[in-house]
Amino acid sequence: MNSNIDRISNLPSSLLVIIASFLPFKEAARTSVLSKQWLNIWRDAMHIQFNENFVKSDEPEENRKVQRDVFINFARQFIANYSQQVIKTLGLACSKPGDFLSDIQNILMFASSRDVRELGLDFSDPTWRELALENHQAAFELPLLVYEHGQVLRSLKLFSCSFKVSNFSNFCALKTLSLGWIKINMGSISAILDSCPLLENLSLKKCWDIENFEISKPGSRLKSLVLEKCDIAYDGVLIEGPKLQFFKFSGNVGEFLLKNQSDLVKAELDFEMETEFDEIGLFLYNLLQDLFAAQVLTVCSVFLQIVPSGDEPLGLQAPIDVRHLILKTALHINEFCGIKFMLRSCPHLEILTIDIVPANILPDYGAPYPFNPHGFWSKDLMAEECVTSTLKAVNVKGFTGMMNELQVLRYLLHSGHAMEELNLYVSGEGGSNGETRGFYMGRAQQVLQFKKASRNLNIAVL
Numbered sequence: 199m200n201s202n203i204d205r206i207s208n209l210p211s212s213l214l215v216i217i218a219s220f221l222p223f224k225e226a227a228r229t230s231v232l233s234k235q236w237l238n239i240w241r242d243a244m245h246i247q248f249n250e251n252f253v254k255s256d257e258p259e260e261n262r263k264v265q266r267d268v269f270i271n272f273a274r275q276f277i278a279n280y281s282q283q284v285i286k287t288l289g290l291a292c293s294k295p296g297d298f299l300s301d302i303q304n305i306l307m308f309a310s311s312r313d314v315r316e317l318g319l320d321f322s323d324p325t326w327r328e329l330a331l332e333n334h335q336a337a338f339e340l341p342l343l344v345y346e347h348g349q350v351l352r353s354l355k356l357f358s359c360s361f362k363v364s365n366f367s368n369f370c371a372l373k374t375l376s377l378g379w380i381k382i383n384m385g386s387i388s389a390i391l392d393s394c395p396l397l398e399n400l401s402l403k404k405c406w407d408i409e410n411f412e413i414s415k416p417g418s419r420l421k422s423l424v425l426e427k428c429d430i431a432y433d434g435v436l437i438e439g440p441k442l443q444f445f446k447f448s449g450n451v452g453e454f455l456l457k458n459q460s461d462l463v464k465a466e467l468d469f470e471m472e473t474e475f476d477e478i479g480l481f482l483y484n485l486l487q488d489l490f491a492a493q494v495l496t497v498c499s500v501f502l503q504i505v506p507s508g509d510e511p512l513g514l515q516a517p518i519d520v521r522h523l524i525l526k527t528a529l530h531i532n533e534f535c536g537i538k539f540m541l542r543s544c545p546h547l548e549i550l551t552i553d554i555v556p557a558n559i560l561p562d563y564g565a566p567y568p569f570n571p572h573g574f575w576s577k578d579l580m581a582e583e584c585v586t587s588t589l590k591a592v593n594v595k596g597f598t599g600m601m602n603e604l605q606v607l608r609y610l611l612h613s614g615h616a617m618e619e620l621n622l623y624v625s626g627e628g629g630s631n632g633e634t635r636g637f638y639m640g641r642a643q644q645v646l647q648f649k650k651a652s653r654n655l656n657i658a659v660l
């Protein structure tokens with residue numbers, strides 16, 4: 199036992215961290231870290247992740263450089279010792295590729311020679327800020343050998359890695375593509391879609407040089423589209439042709455047009471980057487209308503603040519089919535009208551998840567109609583159709599029992615005739631006044647006393 203522990207403590211700690219970051223290996227590392235075999239088990243696995251995430255970004259650069267050298271040296275030995283003929287996945291995350299060009303070339307040669315199916319290259323720097331309008335030149339250029347072996351690739355992720363769009367036709371079997379931290383215009387994105395006819399999943403994160411995002415390709419196989427914090431100059435998004443099943447957008451409020459998306463299952467909208475309250479509710483109203491088919495919808499606090507500011511502050515004219523609504527909210531009074539708007543717009547709602555998070559409360563917010571915040575969730579007001587008839591389950595995540603949470607819950611319990619479950623997931627984080635989990639649990643007990651419209655309601659405090 200002791201000698202085993204010694205052997206482990208003799209391993210460079212960076213090696214242990216890398217191992218721990220191999221997701222499929224977490225379990226193996228936990229269960230067999232003391233066994234002689236574990237290195238071998240791990241060497242034979244077909245999913246390889248070289249991730250420098252153990253390099254601490256708060257340390258001085260010279261320390262980080264040493265840590266990176268250890269990391270690359272480890273990767274070098276690993277591939278030299280690797281005996282299997284095939285690998286399924288290879289991921290490499292390295293934020294200063296310029297210092298290791300030949301090693302990275304070798305890692306890619308190793309992956310290509312073993313017919314890797316899923317390749318992920320992330321050269322972005324963890325210190326880059328996602329919320330700022332920051333563009334960074336690509337840190338690395340995809341070498342030719344990756345295109346040459348591209349026919350077997352099913353999944354490709356390129357972050358801060360430039361590439362030749364004209365050679366994308368080599369990736370003819372690609373189903374999933376994720377691009378990040380790269381300058382790319384709409385013409386190139388269209389060319390990629392043409393070159394990769396089997397593409398089902400496209401994700402763009404922190405990409406720039408897009409004027410309006412437009413995909414209009416009837417017959418396209420694209421099913422999942424993620425646009426995350428991209429710099430879209432005119433804030434326009436048009437999707438026509440692909441029948442999406444999943445749509446996720448995070449960025450600024452703009453003009454969206456998603457035509458005939460009748461296959462949509464899930465949508466996530468995040469406008470927390472917005473800094474100003476403009477009365478642009480109409481844009482969000484139209485977007486919701488286009489997402490009519492979505493069964494599961496996630497919206498953010500800024501969405502809730504803005505959506506009722508259009509011409510129809512009370513709800514959509516044509517209701518949508520959402521069954522599970524997830525609100526990422528602070529339950530701030532600025533969000534109240536938006537929450538009512540959503541409850542009115544989703545008459546078939548079955549599950550409501552209130553995920554309490556720190557939110558971006560817009561300072562220049564203006565309410566769409568005058569209201570008294572204390573009476574807003576009063577039980578005397580007429581309840582929404584979904585609350586009285588279809589709502590079966592309510593989940594509150596990050597419950598702290600503040601007044602607004604209690605008011606909303608009192609209202610839902612009082613009117614929720616069909617409710618079967620209320621799950622309160624008590625926040626694990628301490629409050630600013632030294633409150634603790636135990637304190638929040640105490641507040642959760644108050645909810646048990648509320649008057650309940652439903653006879654078979656099960657309340658769980660978790």
Ligand SMILES: *[C@@H]1O[C@H](CO)[C@@H](O)[C@H](O)[C@H]1NC(C)=O
Binds near residue numbers: 275276279
């Ligand atoms: C590779 O093999 C050498 C020689 O057997 C060994 O010393 C080294 O620890 C191995 N490295 C890795 C990362 O497996």
Ligand SMILES: *[C@@H]1O[C@H](CO)[C@@H](O)[C@H](O)[C@H]1NC(C)=O
Binds near residue numbers: 342346362364
């Ligand atoms: C990349 O595309 C160019 C033409 O744009 C072509 O000449 C070259 O052979 C291609 N390389 C590979 C590896 O496909």
Ligand SMILES: *[C@@H]1O[C@H](CO)[C@@H](O)[C@H](O)[C@H]1NC(C)=O
Binds near residue numbers: 353374398399
């Ligand atoms: C596409 O993305 C979806 C949702 O993120 C995922 O469930 C699915 O496995 C992906 N498909 C492929 C072919 O990678």
Ligand SMILES: *[C@@H]1O[C@H](CO)[C@@H](O)[C@H](O)[C@H]1NC(C)=O
Binds near residue numbers: 458460
């Ligand atoms: C919308 O999609 C459905 C089903 O694919 C199709 O039948 C219909 O013609 C489309 N409508 C429009 C306006 O494109």
